[in-house]
Amino acid sequence: MRSKDQPGGRIVNVAIEISNLHKKYGHHTAIHDLDLRVTAGTVFGLIGPNGAGKTTTLRMLLDIIRPTSGTARVLGQDPRTAGATLRRRIGYVPGDLRLENRVTGHRLLSFYAEVSGAVTPETIRNLADRLGVDLSRAVRTLSKGNKQKLGLIQAFMHTPELLILDEPTSGLDPLVQRELLRMVREAKQAGQTVLLSSHMLSEIQQAADQVAVLSDGHVVAEGNVASLRLGSIRRVRARLATTDADEVRARFAGAGGSNALGIVSGANGVQVSGTVEGAIDPIVKTLAQFDVCELTVEEPDLEESVLRLYGPPTDATRRSRSAGRYADRGRHE
Amino acid sequence: MNSVPVFRRSIRESWRGLIGWSLGLTALLLLYLPLYASFGTDGQLQAIIDALPKGLTQTIGYDQISTGAGYAQSTFYGMTGFVLTTIVAVIWGSAAIASAEESGRLEMDLAHDISRTQYVLEQALALLVRLLWLGIFSGLVVWVLNEPAGLGIHPAHIIGATAALTGLAFLTSSVALLAGSMTGRRAWASGAAASLAVFSYVFQAVAKQTADLEWLNAISPFAWVYRQSPLLDGVDVGGLALVWALAALCVGASVATLRRRDISG
Numbered sequence: 001m002r003s004k005d006q007p008g009g010r011i012v013n014v015a016i017e018i019s020n021l022h023k024k025y026g027h028h029t030a031i032h033d034l035d036l037r038v039t040a041g042t043v044f045g046l047i048g049p050n051g052a053g054k055t056t057t058l059r060m061l062l063d064i065i066r067p068t069s070g071t072a073r074v075l076g077q078d079p080r081t082a083g084a085t086l087r088r089r090i091g092y093v094p095g096d097l098r099l100e101n102r103v104t105g106h107r108l109l110s111f112y113a114e115v116s117g118a119v120t121p122e123t124i125r126n127l128a129d130r131l132g133v134d135l136s137r138a139v140r141t142l143s144k145g146n147k148q149k150l151g152l153i154q155a156f157m158h159t160p161e162l163l164i165l166d167e168p169t170s171g172l173d174p175l176v177q178r179e180l181l182r183m184v185r186e187a188k189q190a191g192q193t194v195l196l197s198s199h200m201l202s203e204i205q206q207a208a209d210q211v212a213v214l215s216d217g218h219v220v221a222e223g224n225v226a227s228l229r230l231g232s233i234r235r236v237r238a239r240l241a242t243t244d245a246d247e248v249r250a251r252f253a254g255a256g257g258s259n260a261l262g263i264v265s266g267a268n269g270v271q272v273s274g275t276v277e278g279a280i281d282p283i284v285k286t287l288a289q290f291d292v293c294e295l296t297v298e299e300p301d302l303e304e305s306v307l308r309l310y311g312p313p314t315d316a317t318r319r320s321r322s323a324g325r326y327a328d329r330g331r332h333e
Numbered sequence: 334m335n336s337v338p339v340f341r342r343s344i345r346e347s348w349r350g351l352i353g354w355s356l357g358l359t360a361l362l363l364l365y366l367p368l369y370a371s372f373g374t375d376g377q378l379q380a381i382i383d384a385l386p387k388g389l390t391q392t393i394g395y396d397q398i399s400t401g402a403g404y405a406q407s408t409f410y411g412m413t414g415f416v417l418t419t420i421v422a423v424i425w426g427s428a429a430i431a432s433a434e435e436s437g438r439l440e441m442d443l444a445h446d447i448s449r450t451q452y453v454l455e456q457a458l459a460l461l462v463r464l465l466w467l468g469i470f471s472g473l474v475v476w477v478l479n480e481p482a483g484l485g486i487h488p489a490h491i492i493g494a495t496a497a498l499t500g501l502a503f504l505t506s507s508v509a510l511l512a513g514s515m516t517g518r519r520a521w522a523s524g525a526a527a528s529l530a531v532f533s534y535v536f537q538a539v540a541k542q543t544a545d546l547e548w549l550n551a552i553s554p555f556a557w558v559y560r561q562s563p564l565l566d567g568v569d570v571g572g573l574a575l576v577w578a579l580a581a582l583c584v585g586a587s588v589a590t591l592r593r594r595d596i597s598g
Contacts (some may be wrong), residue, residue, distance in 0.1 A: 065595035
């Protein structure tokens with residue numbers, strides 16, 4: 001594992017370091033200029049909608065696919081050149097896990113146990129009991145959830161230094177999802193590093209220390225879960241003691257913040273409501289130009305923040321996203 | 334770590350199929366070869382063949398049927414046995430990489446301590462061992478039936494015919510392996526391998542029709558090993574070496590190709 005000198009003189013072990021990573025498929029760019037750093041011994045969440053590039057990123061770390069440009073270092077080595085022995089130190093659950101063999105779960109797991117080294121039958125049995133899967137059945141006859149459990153067992157069973165889990169809860173019922181999150185926490189306590197992707201924010205919220213939000217092949221936000229929630233998005237609701245909605249609109253337009261806000265005049269004044277992205281200060285200053293009867297500024301949950309950050313994939317939003325990304329990073333680092 | 338895990342898994346997962354194919358080949362041999370004793374030896378069979386158009390008998394390779402060796406060559410090694418081993422070579426060859434990739438198994442395997450080179454080589458070895466088994470097993474059945482059926486085949490020639498039949502099947506499966514390495518798609522793998530086998534057969538059959546088209550033999554692996562009947566005259570060693578060398582080349586190219594590209598899911 002690689003050690004990095006931090007500006008403060010602190011030494012931090014880096015489990016995964018990705019810089020300027022690009023992946024192109026023909027003319028389509030799946031990953032743009034990706035930078036990520038996962039500190040050893042932490043749980044790192046990669047969130048984003050389907051097609052954001054999560055699976056592509058994770059597969060590049062396993063050398064299943066190769067980057068078009070840029071570098072990735074996993075446990076201090078380049079996956080492209082480190083060879084198969086590096087992957088022995090990694091447990092991986094593919095995003096699209098399909099097991100279509102006639103072999104039993106036992107057979108499947110003992111094959112991977114044989115390849116990945118020291119795994120006792122007891123470990124496999126314990127994990128199978130914990131997740132609740134019958135290992136004597138042919139894997140292709142299992143439900144999606146039970147196949148996923150086999151995928152998880154093969155990733156966890158050899159206690160790898162690094163776990164790369166692509167949508168690990170997919171197909172699992174809520175109880176097993178909770179068990180998996182417990183397993184992730186235990187792995188962290190045991191000093192293992194976990195990189196997991198999800199489009200379910202709640203599980204990232206429960207499990208991850210650090211989060212990167214991926215959209216359209218870019219990191220649109222990153223930080224610790226708490227700071228991301230405190231990020232740049234706030235839900236604002238205010239009632240102003242004026243009847244002139246046009247005047248309010250004009251003032252907000254001048255402050256550059258009217259687009260996201262609904263401004264309507266009602267019986268008790270003008271209602272201003274909406275979700276604000278970026279600096280809150282201009283909004284507050286503009287509101288303060290009127291008599292404010294009521295004001296609520298809420299921190300939305302992660303789900304809403306991220307939905308807001310994704311936006312529709314137009315050039316304009318991409319520009320604003322990347323502006324937000326730097327603003328966000330500046331604030332949290 | 335135990336060695337060759339992928340090879341051992343492939344064998345373990347296909348031994349039932351292997352037994353099935355062995356029984357199929359045995360049935361075929363038991364059906365055809367004893368017939369020679371009943372009506373091949375007294376010229377009856379030759380009379381039937383003579384009644385057929387010459388072009389047809391030449392095309393399907395029945396022109397040498399008057400001897401036991403020619404009969405076994407025409408009915409089994411050059412026809413039914415070739416078809417059966419080709420089918421199995423296409424199925425196993427396209428399963429080795431292309432089907433594994435389509436089903437997501439290759440991604441799972443390569444995410445473990447298995448290198449791409451190792452994966453291809455172990456799969457190629459598993460193909461070779463299974464096809465060799467089928468070839469040797471068939472050869473043994475022919476050897477056992479040789480005397481009772483009155484075929485009069487020189488036993489050493491059975492070895493050459495076995496090497497020829499197995500070589501053709503291994504070449505077919507190596508082409509499937511290579512196409513699978515290049516595309517990761519089963520349709521391409523089986524398409525490429527089946528095309529090789531079909532064209533290989535068709536070219537030599539057409540080449541027999543007219544001297545102008547004899548050059549087609551030069552691009553037909555079937556002709557390389559079977560133009561000189563292995564059971565009758567001994568196998569053409571040069572042609573045999575060419576088939577095996579080409580198969581080895583395809584395996585090498587499969588390694589190089591798979592190492593270079595992205596694995597699709």
